[in-house]
Amino acid sequence: MSQPSVTAQTAKKPRHPCVPGDLRLSVAPMMDWTDTHCRVFHRLLAPHARLYTEMVHANAVIHGDRARLLAMDPVEHPVALQLGGSEPELLAQAARIGAEYGFDEINLNCGCPSDRVQAGRFGACLMREPQLVADSVAAMAAALEQHGLDVSVTVKCRLGVDDDHDWDRFLAFIDTVAAAGCRMFVIHARNAWLKGLSPKENREVPPLRYDWAYRLKQERNQLQIVVNGGIATQDEATQHLVHTDGAMLGRAAYHDPYLLHRLDVAWFGGELKTRGELLRALRPYVESQLARGVYLKHIAKHLLGLFAGERGGRAFRQVLSEGAHKPGADWSLIEHALSLTESFQDARVDAA
Structure with a gap:
């Protein structure tokens, strides 16, 4: 059976709530890369993957060009909107707008280490303010519920910032945010260095510690845990499924997109296409x-x-x-x- 064309799938698909089966394969939010054109291409390659937008600041969603910033083709579902920000009220407004535009998940960025993001007091530096993150998650979830929007609020974070390698502090962050209603965490299994490293270096220099993501899943089994960071091959991605609910690919999915197709066929079935x-x-x-x-x-x-x-x-x-x-x-x-x-x-x- 031949691959259906993208435009043949024009009917809007139903929402895909966050359930473990949906989380096995996902593509990370990547600035300047995962726009709607990229996501449509990735959907052809991997019909079952969960896709993410580039990070969009809450203020931009509220006041900016939504037609451009929130552009989405119906074939992209399930697709998540990743928000940046640190003001619960603004994040709540942006989450509601994103859900009304049809996104299946609202994800809060607590992992980006760039100077520009830090200056705005969001991204990875939020890991030092777990209560603020919890308040933001609670505000977003309440706004969605108030408007009858059945969309999950999730968080993408690091293991810590700078030279903080305290497991208990990391677990306390997760527990605080989970208590506010977040049931799914995407763990980029590195620390974020807020000084001295570029965003590119922050994706490569801090050592990967997948064992923390594995341990988190063991100790908080009721949470959905997706691991991210440095996953470059099918074997590596498959190994993560032994310990967590899913593997999120970033640069590998972009630079070698056929890997997405191989993974989708291997994990969900179907015909491997050229x-x-x-x-x-x-x-x-x-x-x-x-x-x-x-x-x-x-x-x-x-x-x-x-x-x-x-x-x-x-x-x-x-x-x-x-x-x-x-x-x-x-x-x-x-x-x-x-x-x-x-x-x-x-x-x-x-x-x-």
Whole structure:
């Protein structure tokens, strides 16, 4: 059975509440990356994955261009909106707006370590203020309930900040926030260094300690725990399912998106499709976006890693990188890149 085209799935899907089966596979919120075009592509690759938006500040949701900031295609479900902020009242307003726009989950960012985020008193520095996080979660949950919106409020956090390696302090943070009604935590299994490291270094330098996420699940089994950070292969992701409710992939899912497809098939069943089959199923979506005035470059940038590590992968990236920004670039460019790449692979088969 062939992969259905994206635009064929136009009916809005029902909400997907946070249940353990939904949490096995998810894609992390990534600034400048996980926009709606990226998420539609990832949904084609992984029909069962939970997807996350880029972080959006609560003030931007309330006062900004919602049509752009909260853009979402119906095929993306289940999809979560990640909010940044530290004012419970504003977060409550933003959560309600996000849920009314159709997001299936509202996630509070307590893990981003950038200077800009710290200056706004949100992100990873909130781990030093567990009661404020709890108040924010409670306010968001109350606003959703008041408006009859059955949407979960979740938290994504680190293990601690700077050189704080105190298990009891980490557990107290979780317990305080859980008492406010949060039942699901995404644990980026590193500390966040608020001084001296860039956001990129904060994703690589602090050592990974998955054992803390595993221990949290053991000691607080009633909570849903998803582990994030440094997961790069199918075997690594699968191992995390032994100890937690799910694995959240970040950079690996973006730079090698076919990994998402392999995981989805391995964990949920279905037919493993070729990269070409999957990409050609995206054509109706691409052409519909181009017809609306979207430039191809905004979609093509998310496709560059599809042939990562494959023969012809460099040619694929080069064609798209050099051509997608040009006026009039359309699906024919993607088809050319794909056909060229497939010719490399066919030549390899013939040579064998």
